[in-house]
Amino acid sequence: MTKSLTNSERDQILQDLTFDQQSYLMNILKRGKKTAFANVIAQSKGRMIPNGATDEEIGMLLDDWILDDYLDAGAVSEDLKCECGRALRYQYIVRHVKTGEVRRFGINHFEEHTGLPGTIVKEVVQGFTKIDYELDELLLKMQNGSPTYDIPEGLKLPTDIEEPLSLQLPLLDRQEKRLNSLIRSYREEKEALQRGSNTLEALDIPTQKKEDLKPKETLTQDELQGSFDLFAEEAQEPLQEITSEKPKETYFVGDLSFPTQKAIDGYIQQGTESALMICELLIKEGKVQDKRYSTKKPKIYYAVCTYLDSYVASGSMSVEPLGREDRIYRLKRGR
Numbered sequence: 001m002t003k004s005l006t007n008s009e010r011d012q013i014l015q016d017l018t019f020d021q022q023s024y025l026m027n028i029l030k031r032g033k034k035t036a037f038a039n040v041i042a043q044s045k046g047r048m049i050p051n052g053a054t055d056e057e058i059g060m061l062l063d064d065w066i067l068d069d070y071l072d073a074g075a076v077s078e079d080l081k082c083e084c085g086r087a088l089r090y091q092y093i094v095r096h097v098k099t100g101e102v103r104r105f106g107i108n109h110f111e112e113h114t115g116l117p118g119t120i121v122k123e124v125v126q127g128f129t130k131i132d133y134e135l136d137e138l139l140l141k142m143q144n145g146s147p148t149y150d151i152p153e154g155l156k157l158p159t160d161i162e163e164p165l166s167l168q169l170p171l172l173d174r175q176e177k178r179l180n181s182l183i184r185s186y187r188e189e190k191e192a193l194q195r196g197s198n199t200l201e202a203l204d205i206p207t208q209k210k211e212d213l214k215p216k217e218t219l220t221q222d223e224l225q226g227s228f229d230l231f232a233e234e235a236q237e238p239l240q241e242i243t244s245e246k247p248k249e250t251y252f253v254g255d256l257s258f259p260t261q262k263a264i265d266g267y268i269q270q271g272t273e274s275a276l277m278i279c280e281l282l283i284k285e286g287k288v289q290d291k292r293y294s295t296k297k298p299k300i301y302y303a304v305c306t307y308l309d310s311y312v313a314s315g316s317m318s319v320e321p322l323g324r325e326d327r328i329y330r331l332k333r334g335r
C-alpha cells in the first residue's frame, strides 16, 4: 500500500508539473472515479464494468446514476457548492441517465443528496479512495525521480501506457507489471518468428506461410480453465445446483448465433476493446441470455474470446490479456 499524501503535499508536487502533465493526471483521476462509481452501481445489479471503460460504454450499460464529473477548485471555494449550499473544494456531479436529473455534492453529503443506499455509498467512497491513492503513488514516484523503462523498438504500446510515458510521467505499479509482460511477449514472439523463418528457409516453404508459425495470444488453458474452477466454486452452492447440467452452460464459439457475431463486430467497429464489455453489452441489449458464473463473469465470455481470437489468428486484431479478468482486443489499423 502506497503512502498517501496530505492535500498540501499533493498540491505542492502537482504545482511543479507542466500544464499537460497536470491535465493528464486530472483526467485519469476523473476517469478512475467514474469507473469506480459505475463499477459499484453495476455490481449492485449483478453486472461488471471492465477497467478502462469509456463514458459512452458506461452510459450504454447503466441507465441510472453515473458520475458525470469530479471538480477540484484548488481550495474551498464559493464556486463549488454542495446541494445544501456548503462551499466545497472537491465537488462530485452525478447525473441520472434516464431522467437527466443532476446532483452536485461534497463527499460527506453523498448519501444525503443522492438517496443511494449507505452500503453502495460506502463502496463507492472506498473506490474513490483507491483512485486517490493511485494519484499519490504517481506523484511520489515523480518526487523520487521517475524510473526509466527499457522499451524495445517496434513494440506498440496501449494508449494508457504510451500517454503517461510520452508526458514523462511514471507508470503505476500495475501498469509497470503490464508493460513488463508486453515486453516479454513481444520479445518471445520476435524470437519465435526468427526461429520460424530459419526453419522455413531451410525447408524452402513460401514465406507467407510464416504467419502460421507465429505464436498467437490464444485463450490460454488457464483462462479456459476458469469455467472448471468456477464450477468447483459453485459446488459449494445448494445441491440442486450441482445436479443441474452445469457443464452444458459453458458456451463455445459455435454457440454464437450469426446475429450475435454481427453485434460483436459492431462493438469492435465502434471502438469497444474489452471482451468483458462486449459480453455486458450483448446481455444489456438482450442479444444473449444473462447467465453468469458465481464470480459474476458472463458465461458467454469464453465464446466471445474464442470468436475474437479468430480475428487475431487472421492477423486483423491484436490481443492483450489482462490476467484472468479480461482481454483487450484491438483492431490493427491501416492495413
Ligand SMILES: [Zn+2]
Pocket: 082, 083, 084, 085, 086, 105, 106, 109, 113
Ligand atoms: Zn450538502
